[in-house]
Amino acid sequence: MTGPLPEDQVEEVYRRLSQAMPGRTRGAKGPKGQPDAFRSCISCMLSAQSLDRNTAAAANALFALAKTPQDMLALDESEIAEAIKPCGLYNRKARNIRAFCTALLADRGGVVPDTRQGLMALPGIGRKCADIVLSFTFGKDVIAVDTHVHRVCNRIGLTDAKTADKTAAQLEQRSPRWTLRDGHFWLIQFGKRICTARAPKCETCPVSDMCLSYRAGQKG
Ligand code: SF4
Structure with a gap:
């Protein structure tokens, strides 16, 4: 398998995915800003290696106890860990949440920054979390790369990267501007459905004729 796909084919893949995966888009919801940014950061930290429903259960339990960085630091690590148990890795995540809140208050006055650099300077926030917050909370044109997006992009040949962060960097360079607003939705829905x-559904896939993995006979 050689890749990635040339730019004109990248655009065609996006065109087909945008038609095959319509429905809710970030563009329809609009940016939310603070204090949603704080909740987004915490939710993203909880989501590591966790199913969506478990992340949601953990987030709901935690936000019922604490809604601000100050509230969060009023809890000790074991109280946070107990609340977020459904999402797994709860001891490490509780530690990260306290470190994040401490730095957010000390370095940023409690205000979540709206730049990738600023976000990634905070403990527990990697590129994926930073891009999710930038896209969904601050309304920036950024395609956030999670495990689904990483898998799909490298199967099709939009990118040829080994890690999600490298996929994100390649996508940023290779995606046409018009795809940046809702590209995350198209790719993640495509990856889930x-x-x-x-068990990818290659026989009914709208981009199978372009997919490098399928063409090479490698469906995984
Ligand atoms: S052809 Fe198969 S592997 Fe390729 S993008 Fe479609 S579903 Fe995924």
């Missing part, structure tokens, strides 16, 4: 991790 069609190009799934274990």
